[in-house]
Amino acid sequence: MINSYVIDRRLNGKNKSAVNRRRFLERYRKHIKKAVNEAVNKRSITDMEHGESISIPTEDIHEPAFGHGHGGKRNIINPGNKEFRAGDRVRKPQGGSGQGQGSGDASGSGEGLDDFTFTITQDEFLEFLFEDLELPNLERKELKEMSDHVYRHAGHTSQGVPNRINIVRSLRNAHARRIALSGKSRRRLKQLKGLVEQELAKDEILRDGHSLLAWQAEIERLDQKIRRMPFIDDFDLRFNRNERVPVPSNAAVMFCLMDISGSMTQNTKDMAKRFFLLLYMFLRRNYEKIEVVFIRHHTSAKEVDEEEFFYSRETGGTIVSSALKMMGDVINDRYPPSAWNIYAAQASDGDNWNDDSPLCRELLAKTIMPLVQYFSYIEITPRDHQALWHAYEDVRTGFPDQFAMEQIIDPSDIYPVFRQLFQRKTT
């Protein structure tokens, strides 16, 4: 007698606890957020691609239950006696709660006093990181001609390629057709069978041999007719139909502008990079498609790749307008504002040639601001503001919704400043 069944469950979902896990994170949202905020300032630049380990004081997540406390009198049985005799007396250890505790109340001793530590995934990390933030001035741009189509399910057709056959519908049709086309024959068949039976029930002498033969022949014919009915026919087939539906473009381009003149130290550049990285991750969560353009400049601007942008170093003076000019050109060449959401972030230590700053203001106000969704400028310097800052202040007055600027002094400012720039505005 077989009394056991062996079942392979490995293919079943393994994330049964996902909901409960989610609930837990939800409940301790405040703790986790705090840990995330601390973590983002401590992390190295290349380190945003993984989750984070979160600690919560055990006390805060403890589920209380009635239990015995310390004190009173109690007997505890222990194993492994080596030298004790009945009646021996042993000094209690000073301080602690005594050695015998463990066996008596298993409930309390299981959990240590350490913090409760667990890991959240990168996605969760980013979600906590960017909670309450939103992209300013996000717009659905015009339909782009290429690529931006999705295939949506759109009913069924009678024609198509074999891999799109809808089996259920096809078989249902076949079934219906068989019923419809054979109905008459079946009815007749039933009737004939009844007649034959009636006839056969009669005494042999009374039978009408002629009709009987005719009926049997007809039964034979009908049977074959029904059997000839194809199980499935060409016109039973139904295919899933998909339709190409154009979707509004949801593409964004992000311009990173950075000063790499001699006055920018590696440290300042690191801070800038963190800021750019945060912005990039944030944009990526909001847009399916995002392109990044890196423009660096000293006295002249150059479009470079990421590696060069962050790590090469050059010396020389600073002309900020060169980068702005270049950005304008790139937009005109490749990113028509009708199809792209354009964001720009500029980082600098505030140094600029004095007679260049007014030019920057002009460029921004006239050519760039009308094209972009949002322009943020961070100045990474502990010193007083210089001409560039004041020039930009004028721009801010002109475009209060689209232009933001903040100062960053040390790495711990980056995240708060970032939050401030993208804080969800209460409308």
Added chain:
Amino acid sequence: MTQKPISTGSEWTFPLIQEYDRVISQIAQEYRLDTYPNQIEIISSEQMMDAYSSIGMPLGYHHWSYGKQFLQTQQNYQRGFMGLAYEIVINSSPCIAYLMEENTMPMQALVIAHACYGHNSFFKNNYLFKTWTDATAIIDYLVFAKQYVTQCEERHGVGEVEKILDSCHALQNYGVDRYKRPSSISAAEELARQQEREDYQQQQVNLLWRTIPVPDSKDVPQDLFTFPSEPQENILYFIEKNAPLLEPWQRELVRIVRKLAQYFYPQRQTQVMNEGWASFWHYTLMNEMYNRGYITEGFMMEFLSSHSAVVYQPPYDSKYYSGLNPYTLGFNIYRDLKRMCEHPTDEDREWFPDIAGKDWLDTLHFAMENFKDESFIQQFMSPAVMRDMHLFAVYDDEDESEYEISAIHDEQGYRKVRALLAEQYNLSMREPNIQVVDVDLRGDRSMTLRHTRHNNVPLNNDAEKVLKHVHRLWGFDVHLESVQGNDIRQRLHMPPRELSPGQVLEEGLRYV
């Protein structure tokens, strides 16, 4: 004729598992192990973690605390602090046993013997399980509970449901009937009766709390009338039936937590017996398989190393010591029972005249079927076991600066050690004895709980937090008094009471 071993490698396959199961089942039948049908499920380690965090139940309602459990397990496992158990087995019919895919073939065989024949036969035949749980209905009930909780969440919001469940969980050890046999749970009935019950219960509660006074009969003076008329140990049940402000759906949630607690109650009372029984049988079955040539020596070596890890008892002064290992204790007692039957000594004849020299299978089955941990130890632990394990009793009085060794494993100490150990496994001693003693029906509707101290052991620091939960369920003031003999040693109130300076002094003096 020599038997060819079933397998030689350490890789397992489905046909091999079936073959081992068949052989083990045959031998188990020779030993009269009577089991529910087995449903052996192979799962991955991630799934095992899922199973862990839902207390081994194949499905359960959603609650953040299970998420916490899961994260904890995951973290410990990934850091290598703990290995996962080789198996989890569920008291249901068919009896579901989870096997991890990472296990080697010898491990799988060990687990099958342990869970599918050891635990399974225990579930089916121990009197506590027989009378208190209904193995065929539990899965359906879990489905019902899960659906009901989900429905409530949809109707009343996750937050509201969570609050009630939090409070119930805090009291779940006080949601069991210890002495009265509960009615069995059946999902179909639950569902059918639930609506009816909602209406009826609300009506009952309303009756109790009706504000228009009913004229009392003249014979009974009003102040003698207390409610409840007798102290109630099942606090959740009392709340479900009597809490004035709970909505019907909230009562139903209380009921669900209570029913599940009741279902697990026998397991908590038979840890030593159950694990010991399963360990004894995996040991016996595997040895028998080896004797008959079904398994190789290498296989046996691996089995024995796992087995000895399972039944290892670190001594009290080891840094690994965390109390008595129930596997070891149970295994030793069963094995010693068998020894007493087969090779009795004079001591055994004196201590266990009914057992020494008798049929060992009869004796073991009797011992497994009719006891719980407490009475099992009291009845069957022999001096030999105490000597082997070097058991000794330590007396700890908070007023003394020294521990006293009150008894050890010698002629004078056997009975005392055994009695103390049995008491240690008495569940009602392990958990504080707290009962509902009074509800102020005519006044402020406050509920009073009484903690009756055993040896003056106070409550732990959670008491106040738990009271908050009681307060949430009850809806009015809750008082807790902690009593030793006739003295009230401690009072707690929820919401907390401002103490006058005199009372503060008095409270302080209690602990001097």
